[in-house]
Amino acid sequence: MKSKTQDxxxxxxxxxxxxxxxxxxxxxxxxxxxxxxxxxxxxxxxxASVKGKTYKIGTDTTFAPFEYRENGKMTxxxxxxxxxxxxxxxxxxxxxxxxxxxxxxxLSSNQVDVVxxxxxxxxxxxxxxxxxxxxxxxxx
Numbered sequence: 001m002k003s004k005t006q007d008x009x010x011x012x013x014x015x016x017x018x019x020x021x022x023x024x025x026x027x028x029x030x031x032x033x034x035x036x037x038x039x040x041x042x043x044x045x046x047x048a049s050v051k052g053k054t055y056k057i058g059t060d061t062t063f064a065p066f067e068y069r070e071n072g073k074m075t076x077x078x079x080x081x082x083x084x085x086x087x088x089x090x091x092x093x094x095x096x097x098x099x100x101x102x103x104x105x106x107l108s109s110n111q112v113d114v115v116x117x118x119x120x121x122x123x124x125x126x127x128x129x130x131x132x133x134x135x136x137x138x139x140x
Contacts, residue, residue: 051090057082058096058103058112066118066136069097078116104129 059078061067067076074095086093098106100119106112107129120140121131 054092054094055086055114056096056112057093058098058106058115058117060100060103060117061097062100063118067097067116078118082114082116 059067059074061069061074061076063076065076066078067074069075074097079095082093082095096103096106096112098112100117103112103115103117107115115129118136118138119125120138121134125131
């Protein structure tokens with residue numbers, strides 16, 4: 001049998017985790033709001049040029065909490081970010097769950113416009129891909 005003290009401690013721990021998650025989401029969202037729309041518009045140098053366009057987004061839905069499936073729906077921090085940015089900036093997204101390597105191959109062959117997935121930025125990858133500003137330090 002659980003005591004009331006144990007229940008309160010467990011609720012406090014859950015509450016603290018939820019607060020921490022919201023704090024991370026706020027920082028990540030703020031970082032993305034300043035980078036992705038400008039990166040998508042960099043072809044013309046005009047952020048208004050993305051309005052009304054549809055961008056194909058590749059992802060890998062196996063890296064929770066950033067990308068994962070819940071009840072068949074692609075969700076997670078990155079999914080909510082790209083959808084929020086699209087709404088704010090006036091463009092549409094078609095998100096395709098391709099797997100990590102396939103998403104990068106699709107980007108390299110112009111089958112998708114952007115990849116949003118948990119990825120460490122390395123010098124080797126910088127040689128092949130343009131990155132947004134980092135928005136999360138995983139420690140990996």
